[in-house]
Every structure is written in structure tokens, then in C-alpha cells.
Amino acid sequence: MKxxxxxxxxxxxxxxxxxxxxxxTLASPSLIGLVGPNGAGKSTLMKLLxxxxxxxxxxxxxxxxPLIKQEKELKSGLGYxxxxxxxxxxxxxxxxxxxxxxxxxxxxxTAKDEIDRVIALTHLQDKQKAKIRTLSGxxxxxxxxxxxxxxxxxxxIFDEPTVGLDPAERFAFRNLxxxxxxxxxxxxxxxxxxxxxxACDHLVVLNGGEILYTGTPESLMAEKHAATLENxxxxxxxxxASA
Amino acid sequence: xxxxxxxxxxxxxxFCSKEYLLLLAVxxxxxxxxxxxxxxxxxGFTAPFSQWTFCSYLSSAAxxxxxxxxxxxxRQFTTSERRAVTILETSSVQMAVFRAIRYxxxxxxxxxxxxxxxxxxxVFYRLVFDYTGFGSLIYAGLILLLPPALFxxxxxxxxxxxxxxxxxxxxxxVLILGAFGISLPDCMDLFxxxxxxxxxxxxxxxxxxxxxxxxxxxxxxxxxxxxxxFIKRQRTNMSPMIFLRKS
Numbered sequence: 001m002k003x004x005x006x007x008x009x010x011x012x013x014x015x016x017x018x019x020x021x022x023x024x025t026l027a028s029p030s031l032i033g034l035v036g037p038n039g040a041g042k043s044t045l046m047k048l049l050x051x052x053x054x055x056x057x058x059x060x061x062x063x064x065x066p067l068i069k070q071e072k073e074l075k076s077g078l079g080y081x082x083x084x085x086x087x088x089x090x091x092x093x094x095x096x097x098x099x100x101x102x103x104x105x106x107x108x109x110t111a112k113d114e115i116d117r118v119i120a121l122t123h124l125q126d127k128q129k130a131k132i133r134t135l136s137g138x139x140x141x142x143x144x145x146x147x148x149x150x151x152x153x154x155x156x157i158f159d160e161p162t163v164g165l166d167p168a169e170r171f172a173f174r175n176l177x178x179x180x181x182x183x184x185x186x187x188x189x190x191x192x193x194x195x196x197x198x199a200c201d202h203l204v205v206l207n208g209g210e211i212l213y214t215g216t217p218e219s220l221m222a223e224k225h226a227a228t229l230e231n232x233x234x235x236x237x238x239x240x241a242s243a
Numbered sequence: 244x245x246x247x248x249x250x251x252x253x254x255x256x257x258f259c260s261k262e263y264l265l266l267l268a269v270x271x272x273x274x275x276x277x278x279x280x281x282x283x284x285x286x287g288f289t290a291p292f293s294q295w296t297f298c299s300y301l302s303s304a305a306x307x308x309x310x311x312x313x314x315x316x317x318r319q320f321t322t323s324e325r326r327a328v329t330i331l332e333t334s335s336v337q338m339a340v341f342r343a344i345r346y347x348x349x350x351x352x353x354x355x356x357x358x359x360x361x362x363x364x365x366v367f368y369r370l371v372f373d374y375t376g377f378g379s380l381i382y383a384g385l386i387l388l389l390p391p392a393l394f395x396x397x398x399x400x401x402x403x404x405x406x407x408x409x410x411x412x413x414x415x416x417v418l419i420l421g422a423f424g425i426s427l428p429d430c431m432d433l434f435x436x437x438x439x440x441x442x443x444x445x446x447x448x449x450x451x452x453x454x455x456x457x458x459x460x461x462x463x464x465x466x467x468x469x470x471x472x473f474i475k476r477q478r479t480n481m482s483p484m485i486f487l488r489k490s
Contacts, residue, residue: 050333051333052332052333072335075333075334075335076335078333078334080330080333080334081330082326082329082330082333084326085326085327085329085330086322086323086324086325086326086327086328086329086330087323087327088252088256088323088324088327089323090256090259090260091252091255091256095252095255098248098252099248099249099252100330100334102244102245102246102248102249102252103244103245103249103331103334103335103336103341104334104335105245106245107245108245108248111245144330147330
């Protein structure tokens with residue numbers, strides 16, 4: 001899968017320019033880290049990529065064709081975890097995943113296999129029968145990640161997926177994202193820089209609606225003569241030549 | 244999309260919800276109290292199983308039934324529900340079909356509560372009076388309850404899409420109208436309390452007034468129009484994507 005953003009801009013009706021003339025190519029297999037400070041335009045970009053918003057100008061191409069013409073195809077192969085998501089709290093973990101699988105999987109057998117697979121991937125085996133309302137924030141986050149993995153989507157978009165997870169869980173999920181990205185396109189929006197360096201093979205830094213940097217985390221560190229990606233990122237965002 | 248599975252879960256979520264079970268229990272207790280306290284004596288010197296008495300019984304039970312309906316509608320607009328629907332909107336699910344399934348589940352839950360109100364009364368008629376001619380009673384009951392239920396359902400969707408609190412305001416209005424017996428014109432008579440009015444002016448044969456029937460027709464048309472509008476509406480956030488494609 002290849003997604004191309006060409007001269008993409010988004011200005012909201014109240015006049016705020018969230019994205020300004022973005023040119024970017026995202027191709028699978030890859031794990032792309034999308035980072036930037038609050039208000040950088042990350043969530044707007046996510047909404048544009050999931051066809052929940054229309055650009056003000058420019059276009060998004062999926063495998064060479066405009067996204068607007070293949071919204072259904074995009075969504076049938078999309079796994080998405082929004083930053084602020086809700087779950088049906090009165091259902092158990094398995095019931096909720098079965099509900100979501102009813103949308104993504106064509107038959108019961110496939111759905112059951114998929115539910116078992118994503119439960120194992122997200123280590124929710126001991127919470128399968130627990131009501132979602134009884135789960136902790138981190139466990140709910142895992143259920144959110146599990147639902148996005150249902151149906152083995154070719155494009156995965158995670159908006160701040162590791163928020164609320166403890167360090168061990170974050171480590172496990174970074175590995176899961178890296179593993180998942182071996183044969184598909186995964187876009188990881190985060191403000192936790194530590195999540196990006198070990199997992200992502202490509203980094204996109206957004207600030208004020210513009211792309212400040214696109215390349216590998218290592219090349220950014222080299223460019224900014226920084227010992228850590230966090231220092232390199234701070235130098236980039238603050239407009240310094242080196243860390 | 245496996246519609247049956249989604250419908251099953253939506254039904255389960257409604258029927259097992261605390262608010263539904265609580266309001267259903269209150270409704271049953273209230274219906275039993277009405278049967279023993281007023282229906283047994285008949286309305287306006289008519290038989291307890293006359294259409295007059297049955298409509299009087301239903302117009303009293305309607306307040307709680309409509310509150311139950313609005314409480315079920317309000318559930319769809321909690322922050323958690325809205326955010327869960329955001330995930331669904333990025334899937335390949337046809338939102339119109341999904342909403343139709345949700346509305347159908349809500350309708351089933353309401354019709355179950357309404358059916359129980361009917362059923363309790365019919366069991367009472369059968370046991371106490373050995374009366375089984377329920378056909379005309381069902382017909383009158385459906386005309387009395389279904390049109391305003393459709394209207395309130397549609398109005399709740401309209402208000403809920405703006406703000407969940409507005410559904411609760413509508414619920415409070417219904418409660419106040421019912422609790423204080425505020426009299427409305429026949430055409431706007433939500434609970435059907437005006438149906439028995441002719442009985443006290445000497446009319447013996449049960450009929451609905453033309454004004455009342457016109458009001459019921461208006462409730463039905465408005466309710467169905469609102470429900471269809473919200474089923475067909477593209478998304479909660481009204482993405483212009485499909486809108487543009489259509490135009």
C-alpha cells in the first residue's frame with residue numbers, strides 16, 4: 001500500500017490552518033512515527049487519512065487513486081485507534097470484540113479466530129470475561145488496540161496508543177507494532193519520543209501544520225548531533241541547528 | 244457485516260441495562276396498582292374491560308412508558324457511546340444500517356415494555372372477569388401509544404444529536420406533563436387523556452375524535468420523518484466525504 005499526500009492543506013471553518021501544504025509519501029511495509037507538539041496537526045492528519053475529514057486543498061492518493069473514490073476500500077482494510085475512544089462498557093472484552101468483529105469479519109468462525117488472535121496479541125486472556133467498565137485505563141487501551149487489529153487490516157493508524165500503559169506494556173506494544181509493521185503500513189502518532197526510536201523505521205515531525213522533518217530517527221539524531229532522539233527532536237522543534 | 248450479531252448485542256445491552264430493568268419494574272408495579280385501584284371500577288360507569296377504561300388505563304401508564312423510551316434514547320448519546328461510534332465510523336460499516344439496527348433494538352425494548360402493560364391488563368381481565376375480547380382493545384391501545392412514541396423517539400434523536408442533556412430536558416417535560424396532568428388540545432395530547440372526555444358529555448359509543456386522530460397522524464408523520472432522517476444521515480460529525488461524492 002502506498003499513500004501519497006500532495007500539497008495537502010486543511011483550514012477549519014473558524015480559520016485555523018491545521019495543515020499547510022503537506023507533501024508526504026507513506027508506503028508499506030513501514031512503521032511511521034508521527035510526532036509533534038500539541039496542536040501540530042497530527043490528529044487532523046489522522047482524520048484526513050481515515051477519510052473523516054476532507055482537505056481544504058490538495059489530495060490524498062491511495063495506490064495512485066484519489067482516496068475520495070475509494071473510501072469503502074480504505075475502510076475495509078483500516079484498523080484505527082483514536083486518541084479519545086469509547087468502548088461499550090456494559091459488554092465483556094470478548095463480547096465487545098465480537099461486536100466489532102461482526103463488522104469486520106464475514107463469518108462467525110473467522111470472527112472467533114480473530115478474537116482469539118487479538119486477545120493473545122494484547123495479553124487480555126485473563127480479562128476476556130471481565131466487563132469493560134471494570135477494567136483499568138491501561139486494560140481499556142489494550143482492548144482499543146485489540147479492536148483495531150481485528151480483521152488483519154493492511155493499514156493501521158494509532159493515535160497515542162501507549163497512553164495509560166505501564167512501561168512493561170509500552171515495551172510489549174512497541175514490539176507488537178514493530179512486528180505488525182513487517183507486512184503492512186502502521187502509522188503511530190505519539191508525543192512519547194521513547195516509543196518512536198526503538199519501534200519506528202521512519203519519523204515524521206509536524207509543527208504548526210508543517211512538516212519539519214521526515215526521515216529515519218537515526219538520521220535526525222545525526223543531523224542534530226544529539227545523543228538521544230528526544231534531544232534531537234527538541235532541537236528541531238526549537239529551531240536549533242544542533243542539540 | 245453480521246447484522247444479527249450486532250442486533251443481538253444491542254438488545255442485550257438494552258434489556259440488561261439498569262435503567263431499563265428499573266423503569267420496567269416501576270412500570271409493572273404502577274400498572275398493577277392502576278388495575279387494582281381504578282381499572283377494576285371501570286371508567287365513567289363503563290365496564291372495566293371497555294375501550295374507555297382500557298384507554299384511560301393506558302394513558303396513565305403512558306407517562307412511564309414514554310420516560311422509559313426517552314431514557315433508552317438518551318443512552319445512545321453518552322460520551323462513551325459517541326466515542327465508540329467514532330471507531331465504527333472509520334470501519335467499513337454502513338452507518339445507516341448500523342443506526343437502523345440500533346433504533347430497531349430500542350423499538351423492541353420499548354415494545355416489550357408496552358406489550359407487558361397490555362399483557363398485565365389482559366391477564367387481569369381474563370382472571371377477574373373472564374373477558375378475552377382483546378382485539379378492539381389492542382387496536383385502540385396502539386392508536387393511543389404508538390404515534391406519540393414514534394414522535395418522541397424522533398424528537399429524542401433530533402435533540403440527542405445536539406446534546407444528550409436535551410433528551411433529559413424532553414424527558415423532564417414529559418414527566419411534568421404527565422405528573423401534573425397538564426391538559427393539552429386533542430391534537431397534541433401526548434398521553435391520550437382526552438380520549439375519555441366525550442364519555443363525561445354523554446357519549447357512550449367509543450370513538451376517537453377527528454382532532455385526536457389528526458394529531459396521531461401528525462405525530463406519526465413527524466416521528467417517522469425524523470427517524471428516517473437520522474438513519475440516513477451520513478455520520479455523527481457529518482463528514483462531507485460522502486456528501487461531496489453524492490453531489
